[in-house]
Amino acid sequence: xxxxxxxxxxxxxxxxxxxxxxxxxxxxxxxxxxxxxxxxxxxxxxxxxxxxxxxxxxxxxxxxxxxxxxxxxxxxxxxxxxxxxxxxxxxxxxxxxxxxxxxxxxxxxxxxxxxxxxxxxxxxxxxxxxxxxxxxxxxxxxxxxxxxxxxxxxxxxxxxxxxxxxxxxxxxxxxxxxxxxxxxxxxxxxxxxxxxxxxxxxxxxxxxxxxxxxxxxxxxxxxxxxxxxxxxxxxxxxxxxxxxxxxxxxxxxxxxxxxxxxxxxxxxxxxxxxxxxxxxxxxxxxxxxxxxxxxxxxxxxxxxxxxxxxxxxxxxxxxxxxxxxxxxxxxxxxxxxxxxxxxxxxxxxxxxxxxxxxxxxxxxxxxxxxxxxxxxxxxxxxxxxxxxxxxxxxxxxxxxxxxxxxxxxxxxxxxxxxxxxxxxxxxxxxxxxxxxxxxxxxxxxxxxxxxxxxxxxxxxxxxxxxxxxxxxxxxxxxxxxxxxxxxxxxxxxxxxxxxxxxxxxxxxxxxxxxxxxxxxxxxxxxxxxxxxxxxxxxxxxxxxxxxxxxxxxxxxxxxxxxxxxxxxxxxxxxxxxxxxxxxxxxxxxxxxxxxxxxxxxxxxxxxxxxxxxxxxxxxxxxxxxxxxxxxxxxxxxxxxxxxxxxxxxxxxxxxxxxxxxxxxxxxxxxxxxxxxxxxxxxxxxxxxxxxxxxxxxxxxxxxxxxxxxxxxxxxxxxxxxxxxxxxxxxxxxxxxxxxxxxxxxxxxxxxxxxxxxxxxxxxxxxxxxxxxxxxxxxxxxxxxxxxxxxxxxxxxxxxxxxxxxxxxxxxxxxxxxxxxxxxxxxxxxxxxxxxxxxxxxxx
Numbered sequence: 095x096x097x098x099x100x101x102x103x104x105x106x107x108x109x110x111x112x113x114x115x116x117x118x119x120x121x122x123x124x125x126x127x128x129x130x131x132x133x134x135x136x137x138x139x140x141x142x143x144x145x146x147x148x149x150x151x152x153x154x155x156x157x158x159x160x161x162x163x164x165x166x167x168x169x170x171x172x173x174x175x176x177x178x179x180x181x182x183x184x185x186x187x188x189x190x191x192x193x194x195x196x197x198x199x200x201x202x203x204x205x206x207x208x209x210x211x212x213x214x215x216x217x218x219x220x221x222x223x224x225x226x227x228x229x230x231x232x233x234x235x236x237x238x239x240x241x242x243x244x245x246x247x248x249x250x251x252x253x254x255x256x257x258x259x260x261x262x263x264x265x266x267x268x269x270x271x272x273x274x275x276x277x278x279x280x281x282x283x284x285x286x287x288x289x290x291x292x293x294x295x296x297x298x299x300x301x302x303x304x305x306x307x308x309x310x311x312x313x314x315x316x317x318x319x320x321x322x323x324x325x326x327x328x329x330x331x332x333x334x335x336x337x338x339x340x341x342x343x344x345x346x347x348x349x350x351x352x353x354x355x356x357x358x359x360x361x362x363x364x365x366x367x368x369x370x371x372x373x374x375x376x377x378x379x380x381x382x383x384x385x386x387x388x389x390x391x392x393x394x395x396x397x398x399x400x401x402x403x404x405x406x407x408x409x410x411x412x413x414x415x416x417x418x419x420x421x422x423x424x425x426x427x428x429x430x431x432x433x434x435x436x437x438x439x440x441x442x443x444x445x446x447x448x449x450x451x452x453x454x455x456x457x458x459x460x461x462x463x464x465x466x467x468x469x470x471x472x473x474x475x476x477x478x479x480x481x482x483x484x485x486x487x488x489x490x491x492x493x494x495x496x497x498x499x500x501x502x503x504x505x506x507x508x509x510x511x512x513x514x515x516x517x518x519x520x521x522x523x524x525x526x527x528x529x530x531x532x533x534x535x536x537x538x539x540x541x542x543x544x545x546x547x548x549x550x551x552x553x554x555x556x557x558x559x560x561x562x563x564x565x566x567x568x569x570x571x572x573x574x575x576x577x578x579x580x581x582x583x584x585x586x587x588x589x590x591x592x593x594x595x596x597x598x599x600x601x602x603x604x605x606x607x608x609x610x611x612x613x614x615x616x617x618x619x620x621x622x623x624x625x626x627x628x629x630x631x632x633x634x635x636x637x638x639x640x641x642x643x644x645x646x647x648x649x650x651x652x653x654x655x656x657x658x659x660x661x662x663x664x665x666x667x668x669x670x671x672x673x674x675x676x677x678x679x680x681x682x683x684x685x686x687x688x689x690x691x692x693x694x695x696x697x698x699x700x701x702x703x704x705x706x707x708x709x710x711x712x713x714x715x716x717x718x719x720x721x722x723x724x725x726x727x728x729x730x731x732x733x734x735x736x737x738x739x740x741x742x743x744x745x746x747x748x749x750x751x752x753x754x755x756x757x758x759x760x761x762x763x764x765x766x767x768x769x770x771x772x773x774x775x776x777x778x779x780x781x782x783x784x785x786x787x788x789x790x791x792x793x794x795x796x797x798x799x800x801x802x803x804x805x806x807x808x809x810x811x812x813x814x815x816x817x818x819x820x821x822x823x824x825x826x827x828x829x830x831x832x833x834x835x836x837x838x839x840x841x842x843x844x845x846x847x848x849x850x851x852x853x854x855x856x857x858x859x860x861x862x863x864x865x866x867x868x869x870x871x872x873x874x875x876x877x878x879x880x881x882x883x884x885x886x887x888x889x890x891x892x893x894x895x896x897x898x899x900x901x902x903x904x905x906x907x908x909x910x911x912x913x914x915x916x917x918x919x920x921x922x923x924x925x926x927x928x929x930x931x932x933x934x935x936x937x
Contacts, residue, residue, distance in 0.1 A: 137237075139215070142230040145192045145223055147171045147185075150230050159215070159237050161208030177204035177212055191219040191231055202238065214242040265291060265367035269350075270360055271324060282362075291346065291369055293339030309335035309343050323363065327352040330363070333370065345374040396496040399426075399433075403453065403480065403488040406434050418497055420467030438463035438471065445476070452480045453488040461498060473502040525601070525622035531615060533558040533574065545601070545624050547594035558620075563590035563598065577607040578615055588625065600629040652728070652749035658742055660684045672751055674721030690717040690725055715752070726753040769841040771819050772826035780840035780848060784900040787852050788893060796852050796898075797859035800889040800907035801829065801866065803845035804919040809882050817876055824874050825884060832865040847886075848904065856892060856924065863888050863922035871920075885920035887911050892926060 139159055142151035149172055154164040160175075167175070176184045180203045191198045198219040204212040217235040222228040268283040284296045292307065308316050312334035323330040330350040335343045350365025397419075398412040408426035411433075415421050425432050437445055441462035452458030461475050478493025519526055525542030527535055534557040543550055546561060553561075562570055566589040573585040584606040591599045604621040646653050646666045652673075655664035661684055665677050673688070714730050732747020767779040775783070787796045803825065810818040822845070829839050829847055838850040849866070851859055867888065873881040889911025893903040906925040914923040 139233075139235045141172070141233040141235065142228065143172050143188070143219075143233055144230055147173050147188055159235075160205060160213060175206045177206070180204055187219075188231075191221055192223065195221045195224065202242075205235075213237060214239045262366075263287070264369075267365055267367065269363040269365070271363070288367070291338060291344060291367070292336065293341060307337045309337055311335070323350065323352065324361075327361070330365065333374075344369060345371045396494045398494050399492070401433070401491045403449065403491055405431075407431060408433055409490070418466075418495070419464065419472060433464075436464045436466075438465065448476070449491065452478060452491070456480050456482075458493075461502075471499075472497060473499040522621075525620075525624070527553075527558075527620045527622065529558060529618040529620060531578070531617065533618070536617065542622060545599060545622065546591055552594075561592050563592060566590055573605070574618075577605070577618075583607060588629075591622075598626075599624060600626045651751070653747075654732075654749065655744065655746040656684075657744045658737075660686075663744070664746075672720070672726065673718065679721075685716070685718070688718045690719050716749075726751060727756045728752065772823050772841050774826050774830075774847075775838060775840040777840065777842050780838065780842075780850065781900055781904070783838050784850050784903065787850060788895060788898055788900060788903075790852075790895055794853045794855060795892045795894050796850065796903075797854050797856075797890055797892050798903050798907040799849040799851065799859070799863055799866070799922075800891075800904070800911040801847040801849070801886045802911050802915060804885045804887055804915070806845035806884075809884070813876050813880070813882065821874055821876070821882060821884065825870065828869045829866055832869040833862065837862075848907070856926075859890055859892065860922065860924075863890055867920060867922065887915035887919045888922040889914055890922055890924045892924070 136153065136155050137158070138153075139156045140151075140153040141149060141156075144150055149167050149170055152162075152164060152167055156162050156164060156167070172188070173181055173184060184203055187198070187201050187203075198221075200216050200218050202214060202216050205215050207213050214237070215235040216238045217233050220232045220234075222232055223230060262285075265287045266283075266285040267281065267288075270280060270282045286296055289295050316332055316334050319330060319332045322328065329352075330348060333345065333347045336346055337343050347368045347370045348365060349368075350363045353362045353364050354360075355362060395414075397414045398410075399408060400410040401408045407430035409430075411424075411426040413423045415425065416423050419436065421432065421436075429435075434442070445460060445462050448458045448460035457479050459475070459477050461473060463471050464474050466472050475496045475498040476493055477496070478491050480488050481490040481492055483489035519537075520539050522539055523541055525545050526539045527542050528537040530536055535554045538550055538553045540550075543553060546553070548556075548561075558570070559567060569587065570589065573582075573587060576582045577585060584604065586602065586604045589601060589603050591601055593599055602623045602625055604623075606619050608616045608619055610616040649666065650668055650671075652668045653664075653666040654662060654669070657663050661682055662680055665680055669680065670676055675688075715727060716730055717725055717727050719725055728749040729752050730747060730749055732745050734745045735743045737743040767776060768774065769776050784796070784798065806818070809821055813821075822841070826839070826841065826847070829849065833839055833849060833851070836852060840848050840850075842848055849862075851862060854862075867886060870884050870886055873883050876882050889907045889909065891903050891906035891910060910923045910925040910928060913928055914921045917923065
């Protein structure tokens with residue numbers, strides 16, 4: 095048989111090369127030899143195919159292209175060598191060529207190489223079935239594998255570039271300039287990100303002469319910038335506002351360069367459009383903050399200044415200089431040294447010394463005189479801070495100059511009237527005494543005598559230790575010693591005196607040591623105020639407080655007090671029992687330091703911090719973190735106090751631990767929204783998420799997949815309901831693993847599950863459904879070496895954002911699921927493919 099096929103092949107080859115005409119003129123044999131040589135060495139394959147696809151002849155070049163020896167494939171079907179994916183197209187092409195005499199259009203197919211690889215061939219067929227010399231279809235094929243591979247690489251490169259461009263967080267665009275066109279320039283490409291800015295899809299801008307809807311107030315400026323960009327070919331950098339479709343104006347930054355396409359002879363503007371609205375809003379806030387800071391500086395009741403430490407030149411002086419000294423605003427600009435010139439000559443050295451001292455310690459405070467513009471003398475208190483440069487040296491003085499003239503004048507008047515007040519010693523309502531260094535009384539006033547029941551003569555014969563309660567003698571001696579050695583200048587203590595009649599007098603004793611002109615101790619001056627009644631009241635109050643303290647320390651709720659700044663000033667022991675912090679670790683801090691993420695419900699004040707909660711009422715909840723890191727929830731009840739001016743002066747209240755109640759509420763809420771067997775969301779939670787997904791703007795459609803396990807009843811019957819529940823848990827895990835992180839899967843009940851796929855098209859939804867089916871097919875171990883095989887019928891329905899109803903979308907997916915089950919199960923059906931049912935959606 096092989097010899098017969100080879101013989102036919104040689105005969106056909108001779109006919110092809112000899113032309114089949116024996117009556118040709120002299121020289122025909124030479125031409126036949128040349129044709130035979132060309133046939134054997136041509137790069138293209140010449141094949142003769144019968145109408146039924148049988149290979150009757152193949153030229154020797156088949157060995158160079160496909161690796162088969164000439165004649166090796168003769169007698170077989172041409173379809174045996176076609177790629178499986180090309181067979182259907184190949185049969186159609188063969189039938190078409192066989193039915194239409196003449197030359198066919200070029201066709202491209204994959205052919206099997208002898209080494210098992212696939213080669214792309216482009217073939218042209220010539221129908222010569224009615225030619226008695228051929229009786230077949232002559233196909234001429236050439237190898238185009240390299241071209242196909244290049245085309246594939248080009249497509250891959252283009253796809254990578256397109257993905258890169260469309261993933262950057264900005265709009266990329268290409269505008270072409272054609273001076274021969276009426277429009278002159280038009281948008282040739284714009285990336286999909288443009289829709290997030292303008293609300294218009296990219297294709298809606300192709301061919302337009304304007305890339306964005308420019309705000310009317312910016313239009314003229316931007317048009318001029320674009321004109322210069324086109325004319326000079328210079329880069330474009332502009333920030334302006336655009337008005338999106340049905341929205342508020344946004345700020346964008348447009349950066350572009352001009353590029354020349356030599357092949358097309360055109361200029362292109364290649365640019366990037368950034369949304370800078372958030373940055374512009376931040377800049378506005380910063381500018382507002384600067385204005386507030388400037389207003390704050392200019393409202394300070396003094397002159398704020400900045401000056402160089404090296405030269406004393408004023409770099410800034412606030413406008414209050416006009417009110418303080420009468421100098422015009424901005425005088426530092428015309429005369430930077432005006433301040434040094436205004437300082438009183440007698441005080442200039444003291445001011446210079448204070449500035450040098452500030453260079454060492456960083457701050458300074460000094461009082462001196464300056465001359466006002468109208469010639470009057472003004473006393474200034476200068477409080478400042480030194481700013482150091484990068485080298486560590488003093489660079490600037492920053493400070494505030496305050497007018498203390500009134501105080502200085504009052505001090506002067508005080509000195510002048512000191513003699514007049516000496517008489518007040520005798521008439522003072524409080525007791526006053528003068529003691530020597532040995533604490534003997536040198537002089538006493540009438541009030542002191544009346545307080546203790548002694549006469550002046552009797553007291554001047556005694557020492558303070560003679561009438562001091564024995565229990566306070568040691569304290570008094572130590573305080574006197576501290577004053578004498580210079581550790582303290584005065585002592586203010588509460589002490590007990592013994593009256594002449596033996597009674598006890600409680601008093602506040604304010605003792606000052608007076609020194610002589612040489613600085614040595616001279617004598618003591620003591621002011622004594624009778625506080626016996628107050629001490630008695632304090633005793634009764636202490637007894638009352640002790641009763642309340644016992645109650646406060648015994649309760650389980652946290653009782654607290656805060657000052658006007660919200661700092662904690664009191665806590666009962668319950669705080670340590672509940673929170674783990676001691677009072678020492680807590681007092682002086684605000685509750686803000688213990689609040690977790692400021693989770694305080696204070697709707698009246700827009701969510702005030704717990705440190706300020708005394709300002710907003712009571713009954714609010716706060717989450718605090720214990721010393722061990724545990725979060726606990728408290729209900730805060732409190733009462734706010736006010737001072738004489740009606741301002742907040744602190745608060746006191748109770749923190750009731752409601753952590754366990756909250757945890758119970760959370761568990762109940764979780765149980766209300768989740769399936770108890772699989773812990774998946776239930777129907778209620780799923781429908782809520784579906785409703786939210788359909789309400790989003792600017793997203794792709796959503797898909798709902800309705801899953802029903804095939805023949806699940808047999809699993810329950812075979813293994814029991816408990817095993818069936820375990821199987822449902824395994825199915826839930828497999829379905830969840832088949833979805834994307836952003837997708838939702840829920841159990842509706844029984845063996846029904848449903849999945850929500852956001853931002854998908856039909857292709858993505860179909861692939862996910864197939865992934866779910868594939869994930870379910872592996873057998874599930876049921877124990878005791880037994881296994882259960884599970885498949886699912888899946889119904890899918892697509893819903894457009896803003897146009898679909900959640901209930902309808904779920905019913906459509908349910909209907910599609912029953913169609914999948916009707917067709918045998920273990921498959922996915924789309925509602926959109928269900929003919930009459932699909933028509934009912936719009937009806």
